[in-house]
Amino acid sequence: MTVFFNLAKxxxxxxxxxxxxICLPGVRSWLPHGSGTGGKWDAPVQNRGVMSRKYxxxxxxxxxxxxxxxxxxxxxxxxxxxxxxDSAQLPPMAFDGxxxxxxxPAQDYMRPCIDLNRELVRHPxxxxxxxxxxxxxxxxxxxxxxxxxIDKSIEASEGDMCVCFVDGEFTLKYISFRDPSPSAxxxxxxxxxxxxxxxxxxDSYPPIRxxxxxxxxxxxxxxxVIKKTxxx
Amino acid sequence: xxxxxxxxNFFVSCERVFRPGLExxxxxVLSNNDxxxxxxxxxxxxxxxxxxxxxxxxxxxxxxxxxxxxxxxxTLYGDLSSRVMSILADAVPKIEIxxxxxxxxxxxxxxxxxxxxxxxxxxxxxxxxxxIPVSIxxxxxxxxxxxxxxxxxxxxxxxxxxxxxxxxKRLKAxxxxxxxxxxxxxxxxxxxMERQGIRTALDFAERPFDWVKREYMLSGVRTWxxxxxxxGVGEELPEKRKSICTSRSFAEMTSDAAEIASRVSDFAAKxxxxxxxxxxxxxKVSVFLYTNxxxxxxxxxxPCASVVLPVAANSAQEIVSAARRGLDTIFRPEYMYKxxxxxxxDLVDSDSVQIPIFDYDMDLRRRQDRISEVMDxxxxxxxxxxxxxxxxxxxYTDGIRCDYRSxxxxxxxxxxxxxx
Numbered sequence: 001m002t003v004f005f006n007l008a009k010x011x012x013x014x015x016x017x018x019x020x021x022i023c024l025p026g027v028r029s030w031l032p033h034g035s036g037t038g039g040k041w042d043a044p045v046q047n048r049g050v051m052s053r054k055y056x057x058x059x060x061x062x063x064x065x066x067x068x069x070x071x072x073x074x075x076x077x078x079x080x081x082x083x084x085x086d087s088a089q090l091p092p093m094a095f096d097g098x099x100x101x102x103x104x105p106a107q108d109y110m111r112p113c114i115d116l117n118r119e120l121v122r123h124p125x126x127x128x129x130x131x132x133x134x135x136x137x138x139x140x141x142x143x144x145x146x147x148x149x150i151d152k153s154i155e156a157s158e159g160d161m162c163v164c165f166v167d168g169e170f171t172l173k174y175i176s177f178r179d180p181s182p183s184a185x186x187x188x189x190x191x192x193x194x195x196x197x198x199x200x201x202x203d204s205y206p207p208i209r210x211x212x213x214x215x216x217x218x219x220x221x222x223x224x225v226i227k228k229t230x231x232x
Numbered sequence: 233x234x235x236x237x238x239x240x241n242f243f244v245s246c247e248r249v250f251r252p253g254l255e256x257x258x259x260x261v262l263s264n265n266d267x268x269x270x271x272x273x274x275x276x277x278x279x280x281x282x283x284x285x286x287x288x289x290x291x292x293x294x295x296x297x298x299x300x301x302x303x304x305x306x307t308l309y310g311d312l313s314s315r316v317m318s319i320l321a322d323a324v325p326k327i328e329i330x331x332x333x334x335x336x337x338x339x340x341x342x343x344x345x346x347x348x349x350x351x352x353x354x355x356x357x358x359x360x361x362x363x364i365p366v367s368i369x370x371x372x373x374x375x376x377x378x379x380x381x382x383x384x385x386x387x388x389x390x391x392x393x394x395x396x397x398x399x400x401k402r403l404k405a406x407x408x409x410x411x412x413x414x415x416x417x418x419x420x421x422x423x424x425m426e427r428q429g430i431r432t433a434l435d436f437a438e439r440p441f442d443w444v445k446r447e448y449m450l451s452g453v454r455t456w457x458x459x460x461x462x463x464g465v466g467e468e469l470p471e472k473r474k475s476i477c478t479s480r481s482f483a484e485m486t487s488d489a490a491e492i493a494s495r496v497s498d499f500a501a502k503x504x505x506x507x508x509x510x511x512x513x514x515x516k517v518s519v520f521l522y523t524n525x526x527x528x529x530x531x532x533x534x535p536c537a538s539v540v541l542p543v544a545a546n547s548a549q550e551i552v553s554a555a556r557r558g559l560d561t562i563f564r565p566e567y568m569y570k571x572x573x574x575x576x577x578d579l580v581d582s583d584s585v586q587i588p589i590f591d592y593d594m595d596l597r598r599r600q601d602r603i604s605e606v607m608d609x610x611x612x613x614x615x616x617x618x619x620x621x622x623x624x625x626x627x628y629t630d631g632i633r634c635d636y637r638s639x640x641x642x643x644x645x646x647x648x649x650x651x652x
Binding site: 124125126128129130131132134136147148152153163165168169170171172217219 | 253318319357360361362363641645648649650651652
């Protein structure tokens with residue numbers, strides 16, 4: 001389908017032959033990478049398909065037929081507003097575009113730029129972001145305003161920093177299945193299945209013991225904290 | 233075998249992902265402009281709230297806190313939908329996305345055991361990864377898979393997956409399915425079928441082939457074949473759409489000609505933009521107006537006018553001017569209008585537009601195409617920075633009512649959840 005779109009676009013640009021050089025979006029789709037790198041270059045051309053391929057990075061065998069979604073791309077769903085989905089879009093580079101002159105010696109060594117989406121987001125379909133409010137995790141270096149990368153697909157285990165939903169709000173804490181009080185650890189690390197503690201990283205907050213597991217959700221595990229250091 | 237994966241109460245479930253406090257409460261999602269109910273949680277279904285109930289009829293319940301209303305947040309729903317779909321696409325070799333909250337998984341050639349493992353895993357994975365509960369129906373045909381998914385959704389005992397994989401189960405399931413619930417029958421055909429004594433899907437499946445063919449032609453035969461366990465609905469090819477509609481209700485009723493004209497221009501320009509995005513051109517532009525049908529005390533008027541274009545077009549200038557011409561023929565100042573819209577149809581591929589031999593200004597056409605292209609590029613940020621003078625400033629959705637809109641938690645960095 002991508003090939004079809006590209007051909008169609010080339011067709012259009014040939015119709016407008018004398019001005020195709022101004023069509024940067026078109027130039028992109030002529031690049032040989034159009035179908036290989038998670039489809040980022042094709043993003044402006046398609047609608048839903050971009051997402052399924054973007055999220056389908058782990059399995060290279062995203063089936064044909066998922067690329068063009070059959071339902072109507074009406075306003076909200078289409079997300080086809082150009083550029084809105086291809087956040088990691090890079091400027092078009094002339095990999096193959098140089099027609100005259102000496103070929104670039106770097107050509108064989110070209111690698112895609114570092115893509116933080118790829119590095120920091122292991123499960124794109126399950127990754128959401130959160131903003132830190134308050135200072136309950138200050139001793140872990142997590143301050144108000146930091147951005148949390150939250151992966152919902154991970155099963156929380158002892159000591160993970162988690163976003164939990166308790167008493168009607170999201171809270172950021174270390175999760176623990178052991179009683180943190182000194183007397184309890186002295187006896188033995190009794191691990192009762194129903195007992196969960198949420199441990200802050202700030203001495204002025206007490207650990208929270210979850211009494212009723214039904215009113216408590218581990219919403220996701222924090223995998224990275226993004227902090228802005230530049231002051232402007 | 234096909235599996236139909238259907239997200240339970242999808243829009244409500246999307247809202248609950250980021251507001252887990254809504255779990256277990258009666259929630260409804262309202263249509264654009266907070267007009268009527270488009271999605272309900274099980275709790276609000278149990279309260280007797282129907283699809284399409286106008287908002288003013290439930291406003292008191294919302295005020296008193298018995299019911300929680302959410303304005304529709306299609307940006308959020310669209311993002312969560314593509315997350316769900318990508319998980320489904322990773323699990324099987326082939327999927328066919330049927331709507332924002334449904335997809336068929338093609339599982340031909342797989343052992344039943346393996347299908348069962350995949351389906352069970354998908355139910356828990358989609359719930360854990362995205363937070364959306366899904367139901368799965370597995371059957372030899374798509375129509376039966378739909379039937380099975382209804383059972384999976386209705387009875388918790390299935391734990392989200394229902395199989396109609398033997399003839400015995402098929403007959404049992406069909407006998408419990410009202411004919412109006414069958415995919416491809418719907419509300420339009422079911423009254424006629426009920427008059428003919430067909431109450432359940434089984435009644436229909438047991439009619440002889442010749443009778444079905446005579447009474448309901450091809451579409452009936454297709455459904456009948458599918459209900460009898462043989463594939464009648466092939467794989468849907470992603471076709472170009474046959475028409476595109478852009479319409480919105482106004483926040484307040486209006487009879488102001490200039491206001492309505494600029495609204496209609498916005499809708500027409502949006503249609504033109506959608507046409508260009510899918511490389512189509514329209515041969516016909518229609519405009520429609522609605523007065524408020526819930527106000528019996530006011531005179532009602534809902535006209536529609538179509539303008540046939542001599543040459544199929546997709547530039548904002550041509551679509552908007554055609555829409556304005558259409559509007560001029562139907563607009564009457566004595567009515568209070570609540571809603572307007574523009575439909576473009578007779579769509580053709582923009583590369584294969586039939587061009588008349590005489591009287592055609594090819595240069596003008598080229599210039600318009602270039603202008604459109606530049607406009608699209610400038611407007612690619614999603615904001616309407618460059619527009620026709622006939623349009624309003626701002627986005628065409630500005631000014632619509634969304635008093636209970638949740639944040640775009642997953643697509644806008646300044647609207648993400650706050651964690652204490």
